[in-house]
Amino acid sequence: xxxxxxxxxxxxxxxxxxxxxxxxxxxxxxxxxxxxxxxxxxxxxxxxxxxxxxxxxxxxxxxxxxxxxxxxxxxxxxxxxxxxxxxxxxxxxxxxxxxxxxxxxxxxxxxxxxxxxxxxxxxxxxxxxxxxxxxxxxxxxxxxxxxxxxxxxxxxxxxxxxxxxxxxxxxxxxxxxxxxxxxxxxxxxxxxxxxxxxxxxxxxxxxxxxxxxxxxxxxxxxxxxxxxxxxxxxxxxxxxxxxxxxxxxxxxxxxxxxxxxxxxxxxxxxxxxxxxxxxxxxxxxxxxxxxxxxxxxxxxxxxxxxxxxxxxxxxxxxxxxxxxxxxxxxxxxxxxxx
Amino acid sequence: xxxxxxxxxxxxxxxxxxxxxxxxxxxxxxxxxxxxxxxxxxxxxxxxxxxxxxxxxxxxxxxxxxxxxxxxxxxxxxxxxxxxxxxxxxxxxxxxxxxxxxxxxxxxxxxxxxxxxxxxxxxxxxxxxxxxxxxxxxxxxxxxxxxxxxxxxxxxxxxxxxxxxxxxxxxxxxxxxxxxxxxxxxxxxxxxxxxxxxxxxxxxxxxxxxxxxxxxxxxxxxxxxxxxxxxxxxxxxxxxxxxxxxxxxxxxxxxxxxxxxxxxxxxxxxxxxxxxxxxxxxxxxxxxxxxxxxxxxxxxxxxxxxxxxxxxxxxxxxxxxxxxxxxxxxxxxxxxxx
Numbered sequence: 001x002x003x004x005x006x007x008x009x010x011x012x013x014x015x016x017x018x019x020x021x022x023x024x025x026x027x028x029x030x031x032x033x034x035x036x037x038x039x040x041x042x043x044x045x046x047x048x049x050x051x052x053x054x055x056x057x058x059x060x061x062x063x064x065x066x067x068x069x070x071x072x073x074x075x076x077x078x079x080x081x082x083x084x085x086x087x088x089x090x091x092x093x094x095x096x097x098x099x100x101x102x103x104x105x106x107x108x109x110x111x112x113x114x115x116x117x118x119x120x121x122x123x124x125x126x127x128x129x130x131x132x133x134x135x136x137x138x139x140x141x142x143x144x145x146x147x148x149x150x151x152x153x154x155x156x157x158x159x160x161x162x163x164x165x166x167x168x169x170x171x172x173x174x175x176x177x178x179x180x181x182x183x184x185x186x187x188x189x190x191x192x193x194x195x196x197x198x199x200x201x202x203x204x205x206x207x208x209x210x211x212x213x214x215x216x217x218x219x220x221x222x223x224x225x226x227x228x229x230x231x232x233x234x235x236x237x238x239x240x241x242x243x244x245x246x247x248x249x250x251x252x253x254x255x256x257x258x259x260x261x262x263x264x265x266x267x268x269x270x271x272x273x274x275x276x277x278x279x280x281x282x283x284x285x286x287x288x289x290x291x292x293x294x295x296x297x298x299x300x301x302x303x304x305x306x307x308x309x310x311x312x313x314x315x316x317x318x319x320x321x322x323x324x325x326x327x328x329x330x331x332x333x334x335x336x337x338x
Numbered sequence: 339x340x341x342x343x344x345x346x347x348x349x350x351x352x353x354x355x356x357x358x359x360x361x362x363x364x365x366x367x368x369x370x371x372x373x374x375x376x377x378x379x380x381x382x383x384x385x386x387x388x389x390x391x392x393x394x395x396x397x398x399x400x401x402x403x404x405x406x407x408x409x410x411x412x413x414x415x416x417x418x419x420x421x422x423x424x425x426x427x428x429x430x431x432x433x434x435x436x437x438x439x440x441x442x443x444x445x446x447x448x449x450x451x452x453x454x455x456x457x458x459x460x461x462x463x464x465x466x467x468x469x470x471x472x473x474x475x476x477x478x479x480x481x482x483x484x485x486x487x488x489x490x491x492x493x494x495x496x497x498x499x500x501x502x503x504x505x506x507x508x509x510x511x512x513x514x515x516x517x518x519x520x521x522x523x524x525x526x527x528x529x530x531x532x533x534x535x536x537x538x539x540x541x542x543x544x545x546x547x548x549x550x551x552x553x554x555x556x557x558x559x560x561x562x563x564x565x566x567x568x569x570x571x572x573x574x575x576x577x578x579x580x581x582x583x584x585x586x587x588x589x590x591x592x593x594x595x596x597x598x599x600x601x602x603x604x605x606x607x608x609x610x611x612x613x614x615x616x617x618x619x620x621x622x623x624x625x626x627x628x629x630x631x632x633x634x635x636x637x638x639x640x641x642x643x644x645x646x647x648x649x650x651x652x653x654x655x656x657x658x659x660x661x662x663x664x665x666x667x668x669x670x671x672x673x674x675x676x
Contacts, residue, residue: 229596246601258567258599263584265612272610274603
């Protein structure tokens with residue numbers, strides 16, 4: 001019988017996750033029931049939100065169980081279909097497993113048209129991160145021409161799209177990132193007005209001051225922690241803070257207090273709102289259509305950071321917390337012959 | 339020439355203010371110019387927001403200058419009028435001084451009709467605190483029948499009105515306060531469903547859990563700090579946090595970090611918004627009309643904590659930080675003979 005490999009959650013991390021928390025197992029390749037298809041993974045996504053699933057705590061999603069295969073968005077090829085919607089050879093995307101092969105309900109997969117661009121973009125600029133950026137910025141952040149928009153983790157899969165969309169809205173755009181290569185990409189290729197290398201800055205507050213002489217109207221926060229502390233005092237009247245991620249804090253084991261300095265919100269009447277892309281499921285297609293246009297006409301550029309080999313998936317995930325990725329972090333699991 | 343007394347800011351407090359920060363001076367009684375009136379203070383308000391004005395830092399209002407008389411809302415009697423709007427003997431309210439007498443532009447005063455109830459209510463339930471409660475709750479908190487509404491400093495001038503208005507909206511209402519007398523007032527007279535004495539609770543989180551079995555839909559925050567930390571993890575999906583005051587933190591000299599645990603907002607898509615009553619100036623009368631009806635028909639009750647004597651005004655203010663007041667804290671400066 002054919003086999004496949006899966007990455008399972010071996011143990012829950014305490015603080016920073018390590019490779020010890022992952023276990024690679026070989027199992028029988030599953031077979032599709034009626035209405036299901038067997039998918040061969042070509043690209044697997046690793047995302048910061050996965051850190052939350054490894055934790056045994058209530059959140060917006062069920063935690064993963066220790067011993068179970070972990071879940072991930074993938075782009076893959078249909079090997080066998082027992083569903084009318086798909087045929088062998090079709091390229092699909094969906095929420096599957098950290099696995100070389102997986103079966104899925106055909107209703108939970110979306111077709112990917114390889115003629116529209118590289119299939120891997122269905123996990124990035126034309127997938128969940130792109131839609132997060134699109135609705136998070138436009139619905140929660142709501143930038144206006146002349147606004148100053150600050151985005152943290154600006155060279156990441158979400159942040160890089162947020163910044164470019166904000167620029168298209170006529171805003172002044174400032175990003176934070178953690179390497180000179182990222183800063184260069186943001187300012188010289190993506191059109192950011194300024195970018196701050198938070199790892200090389202002695203005084204983050206002064207850097208934000210300098211980059212935002214008119215204060216901050218929209219803060220799209222992917223990281224939390226010290227960068228948020230530096231942006232907070234510069235919030236303008238009626239500023240909007242879109243809380244999308246808090247990767248700087250995901251590995252904290254002990255955070256003694258919750259929100260502080262909320263008096264800044266009284267001063268500014270600013271609004272802080274959490275966003276989750278699944279709320280925008282009904283408007284997913286609307287975002288993808290716009291993003292596709294922007295990518296095609298060059299208004300939105302993207303990068304992918306591709307780690308080769310399924311066995312390296314945990315390393316690709318762990319690299320997110322080191323800020324190793326420019327653009328979308330992907331694992332290439334198998335070659336696409338299309 | 340007639341004299342009057344004023345309290346001036348003697349020095350800026352570091353941490354908790356003390357009586358050393360105030361100076362009582364005797365000066366010539368000012369005379370009204372054209373368009374002005376001379377007002378004899380009957381009641382003076384002391385409010386938590388005044389702590390911010392004592393600080394030399396940009397906020398939603400200009401800081402007071404050291405050596406200048408401090409400002410306060412007062413209810414007083416017109417002694418002399420050089421303005422057509424008012425005559426000697428009229429009762430007025432406005433933003434004047436910590437002073438026994440002051441002159442004011444007649445356009446910046448509102449008439450108070452003594453037939454509508456005790457004139458002191460113009461500084462409390464039918465003044466700035468009442469309007470803050472009305473619009474803060476209804477515009478920012480937006481409670482629905484069945485919601486659980488938590489209000490901190492619930493026995494204060496704003497909180498006590500917020501809780502009663504939330505109850506009228508069909509919500510389950512939970513308050514926090516710092517004495518058994520306050521708890522008794524909230525639960526036995528004002529109709530709160532539960533109240534937590536935070537000074538007598540070993541485990542604030544467990545107390546909030548017990549009082550809010552269905553979580554928290556609206557949190558009207560007057561205090562910040564540990565009470566906010568206890569409410570935060572219990573926020574429900576789409577919860578609204580109205581940030582009205584942070585009195586627990588106003589005297590902190592060193593707050594090392596800003597907001598933490600914002601990931602809770604991603605989980606819940608909750609909104610945190612600061613509110614300032616001056617934004618509702620155009621809708622002030624609408625709130626007062628409703629509040630007057632509620633007070634007249636007994637749906638909204640109020641208490642006043644009156645300190646007698648102008649010389650005790652700083653003590654009345656300092657008492658706010660000790661949680662000494664049940665209801666609105668006032669200073670009775672002169673007898674009203676109406």
